[in-house]
Amino acid sequence: DVKVTQSSRYLVKRTGEKVFLECVQDMDHENMFWYRQDPGLGLRLIYFSYDVKMKEKGDIPEGYSVSREKKERFSLILESASTNQTSMYLCASSPGGAWKTQYFGPGTRLLVL
Amino acid sequence: KNQVEQSPQSLIILEGKNCTLQCNYTVSPFSNLRWYKQDTGRGPVSLTIMTFSENTKSNGRYTATLDADTKQSSLHITASQLSDSASYICVVSDGGSQGNLIFGKGTKLSVKP
Numbered sequence: 001d002v003k004v005t006q007s008s009r010y011l012v013k014r015t016g017e018k019v020f021l022e023c024v025q026d027m028d029h030e031n032m033f034w035y036r037q038d039p040g041l042g043l044r045l046i047y048f049s050y051d052v053k054m055k056e057k058g059d060i061p062e063g064y065s066v067s068r069e070k071k072e073r074f075s076l077i078l079e080s081a082s083t084n085q086t087s088m089y090l091c092a093s094s095p096g097g098a099w100k101t102q103y104f105g106p107g108t109r110l111l112v113l
Numbered sequence: 114k115n116q117v118e119q120s121p122q123s124l125i126i127l128e129g130k131n132c133t134l135q136c137n138y139t140v141s142p143f144s145n146l147r148w149y150k151q152d153t154g155r156g157p158v159s160l161t162i163m164t165f166s167e168n169t170k171s172n173g174r175y176t177a178t179l180d181a182d183t184k185q186s187s188l189h190i191t192a193s194q195l196s197d198s199a200s201y202i203c204v205v206s207d208g209g210s211q212g213n214l215i216f217g218k219g220t221k222l223s224v225k226p
Contacts, residue, residue: 004156042202042218043157090156101147102214104156 023091136203144208
């Protein structure tokens with residue numbers, strides 16, 4: 001089975017802190033994604049990566065950055081957390097090709113105070 | 114503008130009953146349509162993926178239909194179980210890079226005993 005793991009299920013941070021969310025997949029997938037999910041808005045794509053050291057902006061990249069130094073690991077960074085970044089963050093991975101199903105991690109619920 | 118609209122927003126049914134969830138989309142060009150199930154506090158899990166040429170696909174008690182002419186899809190759940198309580202998300206791909214997935218906001222289904 002494909003496994004996508006995220007470093008934390010719940011996280012509480014203060015405004016202005018730098019926050020790192022880690023995602024690891026074990027199926028050698030080329031593509032990895034970061035989404036945020038908010039009530040009434042559905043999933044929105046923040047960034048994605050189709051190869052090591054490659055990244056593309058999604059729909060809402062402002063206030064976020066990403067890092068993919070190894071194929072299996074994709075990190076989301078909040079440079080200076082703000083309260084409007086309180087959300088559920090979901091990581092996903094997929095093999096190459098638009099056909100392929102995305103496999104999601106369990107999510108990290110982030111609260112910024 | 115590419116959009117995916119789901120209805121109803123929420124639904125409550127009794128255990129053992131059938132139900133149908135709707136998804137209308139205006140995505141163009143169209144590549145494929147996916148249905149995901151998301152349990153509370155968990156990441157989405159793929160149920161089905163359908164291409165332009167497929168009009169029905171089943172996964173156990175879940176049956177998805179697609180009418181590419183009217184740009185409508187439905188997810189039918191037969192003999193519902195308490196474990197079917199979840200959000201169901203319709204996702205449409207325009208066949209571009211992996212980032213071009215348009216997510217619906219989901220239908221929240223509650224199955225009561």
